[in-house]
Amino acid sequence: MANPAILTVDDDPAVSRSVARDIRRRYGDRYRVVRADSGQAALDALRELKLRGEQVAVMLADYRMPHMNGIQFLESAMDIYPRARRVLLTAYADTEAAIDAINIVDLDHYLLKPWNPPEEKLYPVVDAMLDAWTAAPDETINDIRVIGHRWSAPSYAVRDFLARNLVPYRWLLADDPEGGRLLAAAGLTVDDVPLVLSSDGTALVKPGEAELAAHVGLTTTPAEDFYDLVVVGAGPAGLGAAVYGASEGLRTVLLEQRATGGQAGQSSRIENYLGFPDGVSGAQLTERARRQALRFGAEILTTREVVGLESGGTTRLLRFGDGNAIAAHTVVLATGVSYRMLEAPGLAELTGRGVFYGSAATEAPACAGEEVYVVGGANSAGQAAMHFSRYARRVHILIRAGDLRRSMSQYLIDQIEGTPNITVHPYTSVAGGAGDDHLERLTLCDPRSGEVREVRTSWLFIFIGAEPRTDWLDKSILRDDRGFVLTGSDLLADGRRPPGWSLPRDPYHLESSMPGVFAAGDVRAASVKRVASAVGEGAMAVSLIHRYMETQ
Template identity: 75%
Template sequence: MADPAILTVDDDPAVSRSVARDVRHRYGEHYRVVRATSGDEALGALREIKLRGDDVALLLADYRMPGMDGLQFLEAAMDLFPLARRVLLTAYADTDAAIEAINVVDLDHYLLKPWHPPEEKLYPVLDGLLEAWQAVPRSPAGEVRVVGHRWSAPSYKVRDFLARNLVPYRWLLSDDPEGERLMAAAGVGPDDVPLVVTAEGKSLVAPGPAELAAEVGLATAPAEEFYDLVVVGAGPAGLGAAVYGASEGLRTVLVEGRATGGQAGQSSRIENYLGFPDGVSGAQLTDRARRQALKFGAEMLSTRKVVGLRMAGATRLVEFDDGSSVAAHAVVLATGVAYRMLDAPGLAELTGRGVFYGSASTEAPGCVDQDVYIVGGANSAGQAAIYFSRYAKRVHLLIRGDDLARSMSRYLIDQLDRNDRVQVHPHTSVVGGAGGEHLERLTLCDARDGRRREVDASWLFVFIGAEPRTDWLDGVLARDRRGFVLTGPDLLVEGRRPAGWALPRDPYHLESSVPGVFVAGDVRADSVKRVASAVGEGAMAVSLIHRYLEAQ
């Protein structure tokens, strides 16, 4: 494959030459710099690069261009190279428009013109973006291709797994000519999909997560038998614990059953996280945290389901579903929570075929000019409504209460109020669904008068509360009646320490009923369900682990 490309587009010839010259001077040894003077010309160049099977690392587009402006170009370019980092070149007068547009094209950065000296105002920004692009897992050559049916739950699971683990892939329908050619070459028929063809040309028929992870380059087996710290769960709390544990010298391994980021990783835009005034997508935040943990030496394991926790003296053993285990001095449980299933007739069998739990971003392009229904009134539902409004004809947000004020942040409510594609339906719940190959109809009920109505619908995304799913800790750690793990002062009953507690001190603030096992994030009883607090608890757990280890 040729060197990855950096593409610049500006309709002013002098500026176009200037930016290309500065970029080539710094990055020309390892990147191919492509220059265009219009959005159409730039898209043509991107299509040629795509057909050749080459890659694009970075896109720099001027904001004001005739015909197709920089934002329109970057939005169109996302369809060709979604992983390319995107930068908007703008004048000072257009700064507000650039900031407002960040939600539209998921900009990575905007740069004010002129950027001289480039050593101070251009290169540091591009260095960081290119480093981020290089760190995203990708095939050593070529690309992963997935062949499946449009309304196939197994096909959706494969695509969702790859997307959430930041593995680039190409999606082909089984009745497309290229999809048919791949199935014929692999010796499989339409009933055998999903078919995954790796970059090396290996065919996987309906692979499970562990097999798929191993074949696309994700680590699934621990490199060592014993660590200082095992972190279970790779959401914000787990990533925070891994970053701080590894950066402070602890041999740290992070274990995740599905994909890094947790529920936060599925958020299209997090706008109230400290240090990101223009917002950041869950995928971007997860990617940065993952790279940060790896930089400090943390090890990451994917598709490992933890089913048990056992104590052997001062050692803590985390047990996997295949019978293996990994040992450590201390454990941080950051398993988060899972969305509750919507208990309505006809929906269970349509999961993955029009009914989705959480924000299935891979499905958004299929919602173009259609109605999308979202159930839930918290921030995750609001973020999803804004995201899907970019594609759907109309987004219907169904909530049980009078309004969103009790459960959603004000900034999201204000954005929804300004979005004419989003309609909020108070006192409304889904009481049924029906369809053949996929979801076709929903039955809605108005709680005020009990009236029911049917609506045509192919898309339903559910964000209703959360469950900790900690049954595997039954009899091991103290939990509250809902299954959330109790820690610190909550373990003391009338000043008495929990049963079996042998240490001559009270449990630390984030420590569970077993010494050396700490809990962070949403799975902890009475925790604040916010990304910032989860990251903070992950970091705080590491500080408490140092105190625990020093006393051993």
């Protein structure tokens, strides 16, 4: 294994050579010094290191660089090496920008230029950064390779699962020379994809999510049988509950069926979340929250499908789809919502083969130069359109209403109107889709006149409506007619407590019809569908849990 790397990036050749020379003089016997002359070159170097499974300890970036400044570089670099320590090199005049970067990219330190003598101004800073990184180094990442077909729904499912769980991988087409050689070496044919290979030669053929999760090192089995708090769903509300529960001493486990982040985790850019004036990607926000929950001692389990909830005195029992169960004093339901299926002929058969629900960020680079269609008029659709506009020749937003103003935030509307390759099509719905091995054309309809037209495209991303993930609750928890969990005063019909309520008090604000079971975020009836409110409800639920447990 190669020594961990210290990365320096500066567009000024003299400064770049100087900082690399000083770093190499002090640390060259223990660390590799990687030097780049631009933010993009540095990102390319980081990706190459990641693919090789190597570690990066510290990144030092100059603030004033053309095309991509130091803050922008460090923000992007966090997605590749989230645990590497980040230092911004800045002139005295840019100190304010460096201070702002503390919020934007979790900057660890800023260093004023010039740093002579390095023994007094540079080395103490780097020493502190290396000590902090050594205490919690980045994980050694295996070079995971996925071999599959371009228009294979199972291949897409594997890639999407890995991407949403922030597991790096290389994507190889089965009909490319390298992909074909790997299939042949494994004794397989193109009919056996997707194939997942790790650096030690272990091969998984058409793996399910649970098998894939265990293979890449995600935790799937609880360490205990009983907890103070079980959180179901790892979106913003669930992550908020896990962070606050674990930080306040509750034995906490977070259960997620697919990947942390929920719908928010798929967002390419969240720009109205407090504390991030330049926006933050859903993946970055999710990863920070996940690390925070783990640091406080919460367990996070993936690929755990919860299929039932039962009450037994002061114990709440959650049953898994594999027949096992887990028990706790309290439960937070934070299962969020899923996008509603678009009922139009031909779409179901093409799901994962040109038709996608949600942003499907793994597909964005493949959309280069293509015509992309986005269905939906809420913020998630707008954020996806802005993301895809960086790759596609043109992005078409299809909405049934006359404009975006009823359902989308104004900042997104302004961005869309200012993006020349995005076109909004009002009064337009999808009447059907067709294609052989993948989506090739859509039939669009004007719901007012019934007029139809056909367009050619291989890319349809759907963001319509929201359905709560609560069918598994059956009759154990009261829900409204749309399936959202009723809580607090909404349970008091005509001033009467819900049927079967056993306590001599009314339900707390976020408490469901089963005492000790709380709901937070989008799954709760009448909730505000925003990331900040979901995080707040997750935190509030923990406060109410303390009140509940004090009386038991």
